[in-house]
Amino acid sequence: MQDVRSQLQRQRDDIVARLRDFQAGAPDTGTGLEGDDAVRDLGDHVQHHTRREMGFMTRQRLVSRLQRLQAALERIERGVYGVCVECGDAIAPKRLRAIPEAETCVSCQERMERQSRAAA
Template sequence: MTDSIRQQLLDALARLESGEQARRGMGQTVELDQTRTGRLSRMDALAAQQMAAAGERRARAQIQRLKAALRRVEDGSYGDCLDCGEAIAPGRLQADPAATCCIACASRRETG
């Protein structure tokens, strides 16, 4: 079971890292030359650039979560809630293999 979890995490990590490499060339600086582009076109380009940057930040954060999950697989703590120490439900881990806490603790985190 640990091998299949490790492979699932490695596959997800590879997908994200290959997507990150593809996105690196897409974050070009927006051209602000008014003779070439109208105001609305520049606004659209800036909005698209901001959305791409936000997507890249999310991807980097997920890469870090997956790497942390792989470390937990290696040290034998994968599947244990980091807050309470109880087992994380298999369904939760299937939905989010990088989950660090059980549903009860995640709910407590969200409500403050």
């Protein structure tokens, strides 16, 4: 559990630093998050003319990720980390390794995605 916490804190600190860059008006340095291929691909294919829009999109993504990381850290503090917030079941360890900030189990996640698609 200690590993997960430091991993989450590291990712949170990384995002906070990147958001600080945005606020300072600095361009995205393009370092990308580890394993975040979508961001890298965007950086490769989108050139300067759409840079501002890309920056905005990236910023929105970072903010929502930051909120999820923060929430996960709070769940660790409360001792409920790894428990699905929807149904209360344990989240599969494999899922937590892939998405440390996951707050729902796979079946709840899928149900919520179906609902949000139906609402859209």
